[in-house]
Amino acid sequence: MDKIVKRYYQLKQQQKETEQELKELRDQIMAFCDEKETSEFAAGPYRVKLVSQSRKEYDDLKLYEALPDLELWRMLSKSDPSKIAGLIKLGVIKEERIQDTYALKQITLLQVDKK
Structure with missing residues (x-):
């Protein structure tokens, strides 16, 4: 059970870090859109809307x-x-x-x- 609890804790920490990074990236994308006054653009093989x-x-x-x-x-x-x-x-x-x-x-x- 110790291994399961330890893994759960690790994944929860990883989830928090991932969510924080997603928020930061989202904020950067939103700022880019504000700066360019656009709501849609392409970035390489990705389409942002x-x-x-x-x-x-x-x-x-x-x-x-x-x-x-x-x-x-x-x-x-x-x-x-x-x-x-x-x-x-x-x-x-x-x-x-x-x-x-x-x-x-x-x-x-x-x-x-x-x-």
């Missing part, structure tokens, strides 16, 4: 006030955008009822694909 998206960030208190039905709130337990979207699609919640309970957040996704 920035994709802008809007995500809803719900305010739990406002959402609770908009959805006073305790059974409905228990289905959510906390504001989970995918669960809320599912309830809207099912017609359990009307979009208009919760329109003031979230803020839209713009995010940029980085896609790197091989040509």
Whole structure:
């Protein structure tokens, strides 16, 4: 078991280092795109593309006030955008009822694909 725990620890450390390096590389690519005022470019055999998206960030208190039905709130337990979207699609919640309970957040996704 010692070997398993040791290997797990090593991999977790490696994962942290990899995630940090990915963040740094992503920041450099994003800075390059900002500098060149572009959202798409080729780098050797790779194609880089920035994709802008809007995500809803719900305010739990406002959402609770908009959805006073305790059974409905228990289905959510906390504001989970995918669960809320599912309830809207099912017609359990009307979009208009919760329109003031979230803020839209713009995010940029980085896609790197091989040509």
